[in-house]
Amino acid sequence: MPTPQEIWETADLAERRLAGVALNPSAPEDVLLRLLADGSPAVRMVLCRDRILPDAVVEAVLKHPDTHTRSFFARNPHVDPAQRVRLVDDPEWFVRAHLAEAPHVPCGWRVRPLPDWAVVRMISTYDSEALGGTFRRQVSTAMWRSMPTHPVAEVRRWGVGLWDHLSADTRAALLADPDEGVRERALSHLREEDPAWVERMLPDRSCHGRTRALMFLALSRAVVDSVLTAPVGPQDRAMIANNPGLPADVVALLAADPDPEVRETIARRADLAPAELRALAVDPDPEVRLALSVHPALSEGERAAIDYEVPVDRCFDHSPVPFVPRDPEDVRRDAHSVHPLLRRRAAADHSLPPDLVARLAEDDDLGVRVLLAQNHPDAPAPLLLRSFLEYTGHSREHLTARPNFPTTGLAAYADHEDPMVRALTARDPEAAPATVERLTHDPDPAVRAALARHPSLPPSRLRELLDDEELAHPAAANPALAPETMHELVAAHGHRA
Template identity: 70%
Template structure:
């Protein structure tokens, strides 16, 4: 797919499904277009790999590598920084190496609002600026500072008592919190802060149980990219056995879960645990995949049907379901009755009609009829049950039009 399609067509869910092994191999891959993708991991690449990409035989790879290298040169970045608010300026302020002159300009004479917030997360920020922005009057800036790995203990303690709950929530997610900070945040008046603190790795199960937290019931669950460094199997097992649903959800995203944990989490009481397991694990059982699709109607629901074990047989039993996405599952059932298939080509929902117009069990008279239907002709033309003579006629008709 990377070799065939333009880069702008491959993003989002596609990239998150790429295995860690492939991502690691990209910078040295024999296919140049794949190496171009690997350049995007520049900050994680060893010096030797960077040098090879800078001298790559492929011009596109070299240009991308040279651009990434320039982004780490604060003097070059300063010269190239646009003097107006635009995408390029925001990208530089957030991610590229910043000279002290650029930082001072943002602090004293920003081009647009929120530029201090933009540089607050920049890895190249000087330590004294981190200290300065930790007391910024804008809570969004303090929130951005609160997640920095280089945040000092004094600034961390001050932000843990910040008047803005969003800042305290961000601080509550830090692994380096001291016991006093954890105790204070565990009793925070804001429920989101307490929830964030409740999954802290230093807490025992008993300490978690003492925190008054609530799990949101209206969340969407997303397919996450496989981490570049695998989690410790013992940590994963501990999370999978926790009474805390968010920790079990975290464990459910691990693609290397052993069979006993897959079996346990597949029947978990929490919808999020089940859906995340269904989305991520290559051996998610068919019963879990179907149950997750039926019970979850949030983001990336349709992705569940692409999982290896998603069932097909028996799906026509949902032909009368209230949810049109569930009715459309009948199109995946190879044993769907012809009468059911024909009826669903007249379904009130256009997506259901189109899906069933492609079903090979659609009776030939109805299939022929749909070839003249303005809405469903294209779907019907993709039906594998089309007679070869009809296929040749359709091809000939298209040739005449062209």
């Protein structure tokens, strides 16, 4: 079976046009059912994977005899996950594996979680290979939190992986669990808290296992001293600088390490003594000073006295809900901080109260405003638009998918120098037909494609684009396309076939 990219690349003009009809929100149900029954792989792929479907079409997809057609629906990010999981017991492993694989969405976009019951069933019945990779992105936060005490043993085994977040009572229960697999996994985590065991098992070469041990596991003094005197690799010192159990005298030693990467890592530790705080606050390396400037032990006055520079060219993305929610008072303190990085941290919190949303929406730091727009479910429309206009970094397009992103008035940007901003015109239902038609001739292909789908496109131009090699696909998805024209296109293809 060819890959989805190969399927699309080998589709001819007629197939791409019908794939556009398959995306058309105005396509009658009978047209969609005909495309599902008789369409080429490219048409069925787009129909089943790239849109919300009427209930009757969903039923037909679930019963479709072609394995790959059902697998396309299993990967659909637009439909309700409750519809996708109706394939949870599909007879074909290929379909089940694609259900377990999170739907492909632009980087930074959230994948809607599967129903908890379906996650339990998949963990209980699917092999580990199918549940690797991106499956975890489809598990709800509530489901993750329930795993360590879940009544199903296979789920508790997954819950053991949350060891660092578990209470002493929950850990003890897992160590005494009636299921041998749960007990073994819990014991493996407990061993990692034993410095003598870690010392015996520590690889003597640079590898992932050594990196993980040096950064996170319990280290004996002998291991620490060996890293200081005879490191295996050039990053060993920076690795142990991150270890939460590092002795205080070693923290002090590494705070003066000649490698700025080591000092920067040390600067992020919460257990710094006053002497290290003072030294790192005037470190010659700007990255070290920046890392130290957000230290929780500093007062706002001490923070402001540090010579740091906050970068504005970083990616400001959507952040997942943390397993352990932050303390609301800590979030409020950060939101009122003089430090932009702390305000950015607060802005990424999904549960900010309305007063802090209003405050941070007017913040003078771009990162604060964009992170608020990317993460808060009630980010106001003016903030979303302003963020899109001012931020040109990673996941910028995610802003247009936020619930409150505006539509009316966007045609005012039809002549903007940035093509992504010009393309916003396609979202404006009141854009003038002449403006829409003009932008289908835009020098940027993404702008042309976006405006080819605008319902205000003059009918004569829409008919012309149906035969355009480049724009036939988006033009056929235009909701202004007459139903009779869609029927004609489907019939013509069927006759040709």
